[in-house]
Amino acid sequence: MNCDKHPEREGVxxxxxxxxxxxxxxxxxxxxxxxxxxxxxxxxxxxYGETVETESNGMGLGVKILMALLxxxxxxxxxxxxxxxxxxxxxxxxxxxxxxxxxxxxxxxxRFLSGNI
Numbered sequence: 168m169n170c171d172k173h174p175e176r177e178g179v180x181x182x183x184x185x186x187x188x189x190x191x192x193x194x195x196x197x198x199x200x201x202x203x204x205x206x207x208x209x210x211x212x213x214x215y216g217e218t219v220e221t222e223s224n225g226m227g228l229g230v231k232i233l234m235a236l237l238x239x240x241x242x243x244x245x246x247x248x249x250x251x252x253x254x255x256x257x258x259x260x261x262x263x264x265x266x267x268x269x270x271x272x273x274x275x276x277x278r279f280l281s282g283n284i
Contacts, residue, residue, distance in 0.1 A: 171203075182206050254283055 170190035178188035
């Protein structure tokens, strides 16, 4: 038998709720059971009371949080680089020297920046 949605493809399973024949692409295997997309959506909605978008048009919450963190890190890196380039490099020299001073005596850099910024 062929897939109900893709008649040119061979069916590999059937939905345990509605009995539709499913090809490999249409089959959703959840907890060892085969579902079609519409039955899986209904099951999810009944269980969790939420609607499910079948197409992934937007980003998930985790991706949005990750993107926000990456943007924040990029801004911090840019600000740090600008502070080093404008204020610290002319006075302390190389980045290695500034890092060495920050590791041994961070108050020295803080005092210098608070007097010059």
